[in-house]
Amino acid sequence: MCPRKKNVSPAAKKKKVPDETSLEKIIYLASSDLNLLGSEASEYLISLAKDGSLEQHQTKGSITKLADELLQKLRGRNDAN
């Protein structure tokens, strides 16, 4: 049989309209202030939106790992200074 991905409602996909804001864009808009202070962290958050990590269920452990990487981006910049 033809495999069909059912995790996302087909209707919701079908009925996607132009005024919908993508998660990537939402994060981009929300991180304007962060972008000035820590562009790497901001880029990292956008990449999480882009690769779908934010839309998937994450365990407590994986959230800890993501937070750790996010802080590394900030620390890296701090150390550089």
Place this chain on the structure above:
Amino acid sequence: MMRIDRIELSWFRGAADSGVLNTGSKNVAVYGANGSGKSTFVDGIEYIIRNGKICHLQHEYSGSYQEKGVRNTHTPCDNVSQGAIYFDDGSFITAKIKPDGTFTISSTPKVLKSIIQSWNFESHLLRQDEVARFIHYTKGEKYSALLQLLGLDNLEQAAENLRQLGLSVITQSGIGTLRIQREQLIKTAEKRLTSLKTEDVLIKLNELAKSYSIKETAKEIKPLAEQIVAKIEKKIKTLEPEQNRYFVFKQILYEETETKLESMVSADAEAERRVDALLDIRISVLEPMEEFVGIIEDPEKEIQCPSCGKMVVGSELIEHVTKELEMLKEARAARDKAKSRREELVAALSSVLNKAADPFFRSWLESPEQKEFSILIERLHKFPISKPDVRWKTGDTDALKYVLSKLVPLLKEEAKHIPPSTKGLIDDRDFVNICLTLPEINNLDTFITRVQAVIDTLKKSEEFVREEIKKRAERILEEISIDIRTLWSKLHPDEPIEDIKLYAHTDVDKAIDIGLKFFGTDQPSPRLTLSEGYRNSLGLCIFLALARFEGGDDPIILDDIVSSLDREHRGMLAEIILQDLTGRQVILFTHEREWYSELHYRFPAAEWKFMVLRPWENPGIGLRWSESIYTLDDAKALLPGYPEACGNRVRAIMDTHLSLAAEKLKIPMQYLRGDRNDRRTCLDFLNRIIGEAPKRLKKKVGGSWSEYKDPISDWKTTRDLLVAWADRASHGGTLTAHEAEKLIKACEISLGHFKCKLCGDYMWIADQSSRKWVQCTCGELQWRYE
């Protein structure tokens, strides 16, 4: 199109060794009296979709894996219970359940399992007692139920991940501790520096540098300060032992051990007050609650407190847990502060002891005049400075207080005699050390600002995502609402319940509700004004609208959904199923004999299959299908012991069938007085059909229509048997089992005559709108009005 070809069950719920629902990939209507096993098939489907769970079996007695409810009670020892769904393309999914309830669900191909288990209940399966389930959901439950269907579950997950990520960043960055550390450093620096601005400090440092013969003007604090410290250290080494001793005095005083001890004692007392009173009790209360609060979907609903068992409103519990957590966090901060103060004191004491180990100082200390001094310094070694994590005992703090009260005045007295040159060096070094903390303060400042920016961004992102969810939900809900209104107007035309709509709450997140106009008055919920029957009707419309919105091609399973609808509305529902669910396989189960018969007579045989379950006898026999598509098995079930009752049941069943047949054939019935119109029997209808048939019933023979007499003689036989054996008013004798069996057979033959042997459809299926005739789909049988 994804169609179920058959469902096979073995020792599952009411099924014994084998129970098979063979749909032939068609739509199916299954009739069965109460308890005949219809829901066993629905349970089989639910068990597979919900990965080993059936909601209505969730009960303390059903066992950890619901094994006491899922498995047939008479399953032979060690037999595995099974359920399998086969699809029209050859794919299938099976569930095997061991005696202890552990199970495996697998599919061929593998991907089928995830597809089936992603079916949304709100648009796939509806049971009798759940027809109004969506209406009865709280607004939070409605939101959760619709999330996947609206395609917003991914965004909701993103919002939750962003929230969790924010909390994780707060914890992992230790931003609270960093802020305390920064404040402490600033407080100390402000004691010595008039301005903490880098440029002001640089001016002062550059001035000081000149006095140490550093000519170049520096632009950064750290390298300049380190350069000056090196010069000071060099000078210190050249000091006379006498002067060096003063240097040690001053350094020891600089540690401010008395102040630090006081800070530690006060922070310890504060922590003790907060922590001890709270920790044990609160943690025991909060531990079971923490996860629970996270899954409360509707704050307005009453729930059972997992700690004390009382019923409380969700919002109160959330508020309670939030407050408790805040108090715990304050207690934790107090504990951290106490620990930090202890570390500072321990560091200061270590530094004092380190400095006291200076050889010049030691030789001075060993002189007989300094015996008191020496004893006091020696006593400092006895305090628990090697274990900064361990809280000090009161005896230790009191003892240290005593030692310092003696030692510090002595030091101060000695320090008074310090030569000016040494004092200058000491002051300069203190000043430079303070200056050196400025880059650290700045680094902390920068890091804290960035961490706060990340936290703010994550919070803002979550808010934006929630706004987006709301925006999209509103648009999709409007689309669904239009469909609900269309279906409602078909089911309840010209009734003053209008403007039904699903709407997302503007002031509460994760909340959807149903609004409507009742006789022109806005109602925020159907529960306020609608009767149970109307709520069920509305629930049905919502289910069907959601199924249509999803637009997929998965089957829809309807289990006894018309119980609360009257005959008129059941007829309208049949029309909706026929017209509005095209493209979806419908598998419906009903115990309503009349409705089943109506569907049977209305729906085309090419698309619909009709099946009858025989009354269920015992767990060992399980599910059994009737060989007949009519519902006369309900009467047959009475045959062995109650042939008399069987006759009456036959007549009741025939009343339904023949009234429907007469209606479809538009046979005019004589008007009777009063309520006698509603009490016509099968004999009234059959007599009229027999009377009209010779001039109206035609059969195509070789391209032309001719009179069709065969059914008439069978109908007459049946009528005579019904008069003799199935009408209490007309016969006085007792009906035997043999006679009852003969009666049932005659009835089945008679009903079968309405059906075309070629196409399988009834003679009234086609050309319903024609004023001259109705006929079967292939045109073999025709009933003429003229």
